Amino acid sequence: MALQAATTTSFLPSALSARKEGAVKDSAFLGVRLGDGLKLETSALSLRTKRVSTSSVAVRAQAAAAVSSPTVTPASPSGKQTLRKGTAVITGASSGLGLATAKALAETGKWHVIMGCRDFLKASRAAKAAGMEKGSYTIVHLDLASLDSVRQFVANVRQLEMPVDVVVCNAAVYQPTAKEPSFTADGFEMSVGVNHLGHFLLARELLADLTSSDYPSKRLIIVGSITGNTNTLAGNVPPKANLGDLRGLASGLNGVSSSAMIDGGEFDGAKAYKDSKVCNMLTMQEFHRRYHDETGVTFASLYPGCIATTGLFREHIPLFRLLFPPFQKYITKGYVSEEEAGKRLAQVVSDPSLTKSGVYWSWNNNSASFENQLSEEASDPEKAKKVWELSEKLVGLQ
Numbered sequence: 001m002a003l004q005a006a007t008t009t010s011f012l013p014s015a016l017s018a019r020k021e022g023a024v025k026d027s028a029f030l031g032v033r034l035g036d037g038l039k040l041e042t043s044a045l046s047l048r049t050k051r052v053s054t055s056s057v058a059v060r061a062q063a064a065a066a067v068s069s070p071t072v073t074p075a076s077p078s079g080k081q082t083l084r085k086g087t088a089v090i091t092g093a094s095s096g097l098g099l100a101t102a103k104a105l106a107e108t109g110k111w112h113v114i115m116g117c118r119d120f121l122k123a124s125r126a127a128k129a130a131g132m133e134k135g136s137y138t139i140v141h142l143d144l145a146s147l148d149s150v151r152q153f154v155a156n157v158r159q160l161e162m163p164v165d166v167v168v169c170n171a172a173v174y175q176p177t178a179k180e181p182s183f184t185a186d187g188f189e190m191s192v193g194v195n196h197l198g199h200f201l202l203a204r205e206l207l208a209d210l211t212s213s214d215y216p217s218k219r220l221i222i223v224g225s226i227t228g229n230t231n232t233l234a235g236n237v238p239p240k241a242n243l244g245d246l247r248g249l250a251s252g253l254n255g256v257s258s259s260a261m262i263d264g265g266e267f268d269g270a271k272a273y274k275d276s277k278v279c280n281m282l283t284m285q286e287f288h289r290r291y292h293d294e295t296g297v298t299f300a301s302l303y304p305g306c307i308a309t310t311g312l313f314r315e316h317i318p319l320f321r322l323l324f325p326p327f328q329k330y331i332t333k334g335y336v337s338e339e340e341a342g343k344r345l346a347q348v349v350s351d352p353s354l355t356k357s358g359v360y361w362s363w364n365n366n367s368a369s370f371e372n373q374l375s376e377e378a379s380d381p382e383k384a385k386k387v388w389e390l391s392e393k394l395v396g397l398q
């Protein structure tokens, strides 16, 4: 019964994306414009209409290793009680930070990972290539660019009949070179639609599951970033995050009757990403204010370090992708490997010393975690409340 959804035909509208020929922003490396000679990195005209895929398998149990329900297993003959395996849902676990975290958790033998991924085959290959043991994970299809897919994902996770002890909202897209916005199935600008609104609905839905889990330390983690925090050097590299008076978000970010940008301004892909990270960090704090006392769930965000080699920069110009890792390694010294970043996020998932709620974690040069300060905007409770209420309307929760 649990796996009935495995054969369910799913309709997965790919996002409607419109990009003009040559729609790559003037090539700029590290905020500095390069000459016209480097403007050849143009993307081809791609005006995709809604595509209906019937081939995707919605749920596939990689492992039937169901997790037993009591939190503490009965005493073994030696008299020792052991904690049952925890189950962590991680979005965007097919690459980068999400994959490294899934691997780090699975390797401990204490966690089963539900990998919420938009590309099932890619996720499956990535998990195998990372050496994750077959019984340690389950891949469930999730396209955050579609609210229907988010709802279907929640239903499919419930069908697995595993507890949900930790949820990690990790997936993201970054479109620094796009001249024109692209849109999710529901018509939201892509970066905010995927990084914030898709996760907002997912987290709201899965809060009930977290609340009913009997795991001793239940957590909802939303990955943030330094670049959304204007109280840092990195956060002051233009374009800076700024949600303004939220007029674009209030009007639906559809780029037709409203701006595609939260602040109502002109489209800028890099800014849209940074704005989405501000929303992620505000959402975590609003969750904490509204639900921590009532549910006992720990809400946290983090900046894992600059993981300059991940797929996040796939849409950036080749020169950026070549120079960004050494720049971060040798100049800013902010670089961390995917493996190290995965260990950091895995700590936020499971370390008994990181149970404080409402916190934004960072790590110092010795890889020791500390509670970091968010920028004024990213810690503004009024803004958090407004973002929450507007997001509720957009995802149909109001």
Ligand code: NDP
Binding pocket: 091, 092, 093, 094, 095, 096, 097, 098, 116, 117, 118, 119, 122, 142, 143, 144, 145, 169, 170, 171, 172, 173, 194, 223, 224, 225, 226, 303, 304, 305, 306, 307, 308, 309, 310, 311, 312, 313
């Ligand atoms: P990656 O591109 O490697 O990982 C992003 C993941 O998100 C991929 O698995 C990708 O899937 C998935 N994803 C993208 N769009 C969707 C969608 N519509 N539905 C479902 N999944 C989707 O980047 P990172 O590992 O670097 O990013 C992970 C997180 O870390 C992000 O939240 C990012 O903001 C944050 N971060 C990253 C930093 C860095 O330096 N890299 C620094 C600070 C924060 P697919 O594999 O199919 O493309």
Ligand code: PMR
Binding pocket: 029, 030, 031, 174, 176, 224, 225, 226, 227, 228, 233, 234, 237, 270, 273, 274, 277, 305, 306, 307, 312, 332, 334
């Ligand atoms: Mg940044 C201590 C300095 C520091 C750190 C930790 C980062 C992290 N960056 C720093 C400094 C600088 N960066 C400086 C001085 C510049 C101008 C030369 C610079 C530029 C820059 C660019 C163009 N940095 C970038 C970009 C991107 O396109 C990345 C981005 O903003 O993605 C949204 C990026 C990043 N720098 C970082 C980190 C972590 C990123 C990736 C951001 C993220 O995932 O949120």
